[in-house]
Amino acid sequence: MKKIMRKAYLLPLLTIFCTVHLFSQQIVLRKGEIIENLPVNDTTQNTYSLYLPKDFTKDKKWPLLLLADMEGNDKKVISMFLNAAEEEGYVLAAPKLYDSISLTNKMVLIGNTIQRVGDMLPIHTDRIYTGGEDSSGRFATLAPVLLNGVNGSLAIGASLANSELINVKKPFHFVGIISKENYNYPYMLTDSKLLDRLKFPNQVLIYDGNGEWPSTAYIRKGLQLFTLDAMGRKWIPKDTMYVENAYNEDLEKVNQLIGIGDFLWAEQYMTEMMSMYGALKNTDSLRSVQRDLRRDKEYRVMQRAENAAFLQESILKEDYQYYMEDDMYTHNFNNLGWWNYQMGEIGKFIASAKPFERQMGHRLRGYVNALAEDSITLVLAEEVVDEDALAFLYMLKTILDPEDTEYYFKIISLSAKNDDFGTSLFYLEELLKKGYKDREKIYSLEDTALLRITPEFNEVVSKYLEDARYDIKIEDN
Structure with missing residues (x-):
């Protein structure tokens, strides 16, 4: 894949005029709105939708979340991630994909869309991610494996598409969001253990419910994990207040879980927290709490019951x-x-x-x-x-x-x-x-x-x- 070139021209208030000459037309991009039917390139009819946060400016580089929907609902899938992207400051893009298109052509379209967005906007080339739900989420997990320049994937209700394709020399960040009632839950846990062995950064966020769409808070947390990882890797400056606020949020979540007696979920969440914050702050106190919880008799009873159910x-x-x-x-x-x-x-x-x-x-x-x-x-x-x-x-x-x-x-x-x-x-x-x-x-x-x-x-x-x-x-x- 060619190196992504970035250029953008910004006007005040809500409008960005990008002087990229596509079909001899000037494209107008408005912040805070989903812009549909943008051409991917000059030679095909492929299009994509785009969302720029309301505070978008050309003066800094932005993370990009490229979303997949196999039914061609590019606007719909963006709308489902929009609130979280607005809060966490992510640019969203979604090409019009269909399940009938071959895997190769779908992946080429993903790559071309990333290229187009990178040509138009100041995208941070280390912070390009893919995402989707269910089968579209599974497909999205292939992009970091098959495309250069994609560093992570967020999958809702979906495990990895093909773990055999993973290249240990090409690590990526996987974030899974899933309900314990979703049949993919055991598969996601298995994938997480595999990624742990390969030393790939990964987290699994569990939410209550019967597999319906998670709340914005969970999607926001998924994007937050990418941001924390970027700080830990020094791709972006460490924001101490951002880290502390996120950590306190997560600590409150753990305390709530312990309070309602869901010790398994609390222990799992602490494991994810240590991987989230390990490069950013000392987590020894959290590790101590987790160790004590694992010794708790009630925790062990729950663990045996869940393992019996899995078997x-x-x-x-x-x-x-x-x-x-x-x-x-x-x-x-x-x-x-x-x-x-x-x-x-x-x-x-x-x-x-x-x-x-x-x-x-x-x-x-x-x-x-x-x-x-x-x-x-x-x-x-x-x-x-x-x-x-x-x-x-x-x-x-x-x-x-x-x-x-x-x-x-x-x-x-x-x-x-x-x-x-x-x-x-x-x-x-x-x-x-x-x-x-x-x-x-x-x-x-x-x-x-x-x-x-x-x-x-x-x-x-x-x-x-x-x-x-x-x-x-x-x-x-």
Whole structure:
């Protein structure tokens, strides 16, 4: 990758005019706003979105967080990081990416976007990071491995994309933000241990919840970790007040966790704190508190309980993977009852009074759903699609996630396409039993033209939605 050149021209108040001649046009960049559809270069139609903090000035170098979203929602992903970036002083950029683009082309687009932003703005070349959530976050972790000049990655709810690609001669800073109920949680812990062995800087920030988006405070903390690391490496001057404020914030968090009796989380957070502040201040007192906590009887009981849950979870995941693959390839529709039973067992874990079982239950539910969705993707990618395998997986998804209407539609359409009207009607009724009301959607499903005019179809619709579109009458000759 070519060395990033930086140039910017600043006017007062909210407007920056960058005299970079793209398509013979002058581009106007406004601070505090998301600017969309900026061209990546002169020769392609690739675009990106950009956000400059309200206090942006050309008089200093800024860190850049390059965000990825595989669904092309560049503006949306920036908006989700915007408040944290504003507080911590980061420039945000996000190219318009799609999952259908090859990995090589996606990575080239990431590199070109970094190059473009660096050409326009005073970006600190040692402080370029990537970030994203879920599958986009996994992809983002590849950039420090594959691109020169990217020094870290922030992944929300996602582990490393491919640990085998890591080059020990090219270390990077990894920050993971995850809920204990996210099925990627054990994988992230494993990745963190690997990075520790390789002596790569890394931290895992845990938040409460069922895998939904973390609060701005956690994303801000993730960016703060990059800033503290930059101070420790002397890429930027040490700001003693900034360090002390951050440290006191984290110390308060540890005290809160100890106060509510969450000793495992408190111990883990202290470990992360020592890696955060080790190069910036003395942490001996914190190390002493951690050592005493590890000797606490209640801490050890919790540790054994969590390890037992991890072991049980690992065994169950192996079973789920084996049976899903086998059922898919053998078209074992008879085993759907077994899967229904397994979901009942997972439901018991989720309802458990024991926190580690409850967390495990949420992770297992996320895991089997992700496994089924990955299997569907693999089947659809085949040159000749195995429609029986696809039908099994669609039916399975209605068991694994009964509230997701998408897979009811898919199995209704696929069965109707293959003239299996009985199966279509069964899943139509199951869908309507759940209170689904969109009559227009039901009457516009792909491959259901013949099914929709049958008396049986319209009787089912009338039963739950009162009025069917067609009133079918059959008269004797």
